[in-house]
Amino acid sequence: MTTLFSRPIERRGRRGIAALGAAGVLVLGTATWASAEDKAQQLDADVAPSMPNDVVYSADGRACTTLGTAVSGSLGIKNISDGQVQISSLHFKPGERIVLTPTAPAGVTVALSPTTQTIPTNWAKNSTTTVGFTTTIDDDITTLSGTVTLTLTGAESGFVLQAESGAVTSRPSYGVSVDCVPAPPVETKDTTPPTIDLSVDTPASGWFRTSPVPVTVTASDDRPGVTASCTDGATTESVALTGGVGTFDATGEGIHDVTCTATDAVGNTSAAATAQVKIDLTQPEITVQAPDAEWFKDSPVEVTVTASDALSGLAGVTCTDGAITESVVLTGGVGTFDAVGEGIHDVSCTATDLAGNTNGSGDRAKIDLTAPDLNISGAVDGASIDICTAQAPTFDPSDPLLKDGNEGSGVVDSSDSWTAPATLGLGDFVYTATATDLAGNVKDESRTYRGVYGSAYTGVLQPINRDGSSLFKVGSTVPVKFTLACGGVPITNAKPTLSVVAAGSVSGTGVDEAVSTSAATTGNAFRYSDGQYIFNLSTKAAYNNVTFAANKKYDLLINLGDGTAPKTVTIGFNK
Known part of the structure; x- marks a missing residue:
């Protein structure tokens, strides 16, 4: 009391x-x-x-x-x-x-x-x-x-x-x-320090890509007169407070450890409050490199992506090729992106760091999966060819459009060859062509032609009329003759044969031919003599199961042995 x-x-x-x-x-x-x-x-x-x-x-x-x-x-x-x-x-x-x-x-x-x-x-x-x-x-x-x-x-x-x-x-x-x-105030000694708090609106990544970054400083005391100051590295500044709130700017690239204190009017100082501000103003490094070749003939082509960031670190790398966008996994700062399919691939890649800075790079990969077209003119493979007029086909190689509509890599090398039989006569004629495009695709084609006598055969010789009007006596020997030659050069190695078939009755009058005195040929093969192929056909007896009779016609079938249809001439008998 x-x-x-x-x-x-x-x-x-x-x-x-x-x-x-x-x-x-x-x-x-x-x-x-x-x-x-x-x-x-x-x-x-x-x-x-x-x-x-x-x-x-x-x-x-x-x-x-x-x-x-x-x-x-x-x-x-x-x-x-x-x-x-x-x-x-x-x-x-x-x-x-x-x-x-x-x-x-x-x-x-x-x-x-x-x-x-x-x-x-x-x-x-x-x-x-x-x-x-x-x-x-x-x-x-x-x-x-x-x-x-x-x-x-x-x-x-x-x-x-x-x-x-x-x-x-x-x-x-x-x-x-x-x-x-009112009485004068009774002053009491102030021994209580003020309080201080720092706050920063930090992005989820923890990094800023702008400068300066404001740090909010809040200081309070039960009496007026509180002040605040902040230190960032070698920089110390007073903070202007309005209603106990002010800002301190963390400026420049780097990691800022901001420390602030508040002091009241009688000198009591708060415990230090700290905040960390991380600023990265520099874009990351990135290079994109396709393999060292102008064109590729295989798919996919691996494009090398190299990226790094010295401060905040990489958040990720993405690459785009046309409508395709993919993330690239880096190991030790290196990854790959596949350019897939024929066409010209303009690969563009972007590196993003944790602060949100970006940088891009790109390269082109050209893929040609299609061999050139040879465009060979002439008969198709396996066709017959006249040995007298045989000529090598021609070709005009070209590189087709790519699947994306761009020009192909282009033909850089092409050649062809023509091989004829060593001697004039029957045999295979071989044509070969090849072309290579810049991507390395090669197209080869070979055509083999079967030689035939064609224009080398000009028809039967006298005494047989080519129009079928010749008449002979039954029992006589009929000489069947022809030549094979190309440009006046006789073909001596042919293997022609003869066969006869009945062709009906003789109607009207024909041309009576002289009787040959030559010996009849046995078998069915022509013999070559003095530039001619000769077969002396005896009509005395049956030939190839064919019996000759007066007033009858017969077709003589000359098989040249070149795989073509027999050459036919008709003869008749009047007596």
């Missing part, structure tokens, strides 16, 4: 610590204390030597200007001073017992000594008696507002004298009047 008046109300010059209001009302006012120590300092004048000497301080610590002085009067409570209540005898009879009763707010105790007195029998009309009092306030009271009222009662006369609202009922008021203003 704190004693409001360590001695009864004390009026030491003008440093009294409280004044009593009119007619017994002790004005306490309103008091608020932060601690018991503060309350004791404000209530006990002896421990508040710093208070000015020319003012009076009320119970709540407010500075009060004295407006009047205590005066004596003829009231029952005549005056209150020096810790005493002076009681007048004006309203009480000698020998009457009187009681002084205090009323105070909760938490306030008023002690009177004594509380009951008896008016002496020899009490003069204007005599006074005194009662000492002490007022105390409980220690746990931090806010107080109210008044202390003293009530004086005469036990026999029944007269009651008390203070009501600062005035005595039906009586003029006497006492001291004061006017109060």
